[in-house]
Amino acid sequence: MGLAEKVATGDRRAAARLISMIEDGDESVRTELADLHCRGGRAHIVGVTGSPGAGKSTLIHKLALEWRRRGRTVGIIAVDPSSPFTGGALLGDRIRMQELSTDRGVFIRSMSSRGNPGGVAKATADAVRVLDALGMDKVIVETVGAGQSEVAVMDVVHTVLVVVVPGLGDDIQAIKAGILEIGDLFVINKADRDGVEAAQRELEMMLELSSEKGPWTPPIVKTVARTGDGIPELVGKIDEHWEMIRREGLLEESERQRCRREVLELLKHKAVLSLLSEYGPDEFDALIHDVARRKLHPHDAVERIMGDKKRKN
Numbered sequence: 490m491g492l493a494e495k496v497a498t499g500d501r502r503a504a505a506r507l508i509s510m511i512e513d514g515d516e517s518v519r520t521e522l523a524d525l526h527c528r529g530g531r532a533h534i535v536g537v538t539g540s541p542g543a544g545k546s547t548l549i550h551k552l553a554l555e556w557r558r559r560g561r562t563v564g565i566i567a568v569d570p571s572s573p574f575t576g577g578a579l580l581g582d583r584i585r586m587q588e589l590s591t592d593r594g595v596f597i598r599s600m601s602s603r604g605n606p607g608g609v610a611k612a613t614a615d616a617v618r619v620l621d622a623l624g625m626d627k628v629i630v631e632t633v634g635a636g637q638s639e640v641a642v643m644d645v646v647h648t649v650l651v652v653v654v655p656g657l658g659d660d661i662q663a664i665k666a667g668i669l670e671i672g673d674l675f676v677i678n679k680a681d682r683d684g685v686e687a688a689q690r691e692l693e694m695m696l697e698l699s700s701e702k703g704p705w706t707p708p709i710v711k712t713v714a715r716t717g718d719g720i721p722e723l724v725g726k727i728d729e730h731w732e733m734i735r736r737e738g739l740l741e742e743s744e745r746q747r748c749r750r751e752v753l754e755l756l757k758h759k760a761v762l763s764l765l766s767e768y769g770p771d772e773f774d775a776l777i778h779d780v781a782r783r784k785l786h787p788h789d790a791v792e793r794i795m796g797d798k799k800r801k802n
């Protein structure tokens with residue numbers, strides 16, 4: 490039995506192995522992944538993003554507990570682009586997640602982009618496929634909402650939660666840099682702290698400015714992840730978003746958009762590799778050198794690489 494087939498029967502060890510191979514950028518999983526892709530498409534994929542220390546992991550832990558109470562199975566992928574791979578969850582997360590770790594209705598995994606040339610978004614999309622095929626009803630993906638690659642990770646999910654904390658200032662700035670647009674729900678976590686009302690007003694204002702009126706108005710939910718305050722309400726809103734997507738017939742369109750982005754990303758990646766395959770690193774460096782010395786415009790450098798490729802073909 491192939492790994493994909495095993496995953497589909499609920500084999501957790503097979504799932505863990507497949508994810509490790511994905512993480513390593515192992516090309517031999519391609520057929521397994523194709524198999525998984527055809528079997529999948531059932532899970533609701535939820536992305537959780539926000540600045541470092543906003544309480545994302547704590548929140549996800551509580552979300553998972555609440556969904557379990559409601560009879561749902563939950564997969565969790567913590568994407569950790571900076572820290573080296575440790576073979577499982579980071580220590581803090583591991584302790585926090587212990588409560589869930591004996592529950593067979595939960596599958597937790599951390600991932601790093603190290604070793605995967607296609608980048609973290611591609612690896613995450615494939616890991617999501619594994620947990621989807623494993624039969625998880627909800628698959629939660631955690632990333633730090635800082636850079637381009639984290640925003641790209643959020644491209645693979647159905648519902649995006651943006652977590653902010655009171656006393657924002659900086660946080661709001663971070664949100665402005667592209668994350669506001671992708672948020673389907675906004676969470677003010679650490680609502681036990683001062684400044685919750687101010688944070689809420691500021692968020693409301695920004696959402697008002699940016700919103701296009703569609704079938705969904707992103708709600709703002711206040712939580713204290715540490716104690717679990719606000720978690721049932723948040724779960725309710727997340728499930729509502731999922732229901733809305735399906736009710737409004739948006740799921741198909743959302744799938745198409747996600748697939749289009751994924752195919753384009755893969756194509757870009759492959760195209761660059763293919764174009765550069767006959768270009769030695771020295772040759773490439775020489776070209777860059779000419780651009781840096783202002784002998785050549787970057788555009789002309791690209792034309793040259795593409796021209797050389799055609800000639801060689």
Ligand SMILES: Nc1nc2c(ncn2[C@@H]2O[C@H](COP(=O)(O)OP(=O)(O)OP(=O)(O)O)[C@@H](O)[C@H]2O)c(=O)[nH]1
Nearest residue numbers: 540541542543544545546547678679680713714715
């Ligand atoms: N006061 C308060 N502290 C919280 C709350 N939620 C989480 N924390 C604390 O905030 C700290 C960071 O929590 P994490 O859940 O690790 O935050 P994170 O966003 O996952 O952090 P990174 O993954 O490192 O970006 C921990 O010490 C938590 O106990 C909350 O609602 N109130």
Ligand SMILES: [Mg+2]
Nearest residue numbers: 545546547631
């Ligand atoms: Mg975390």
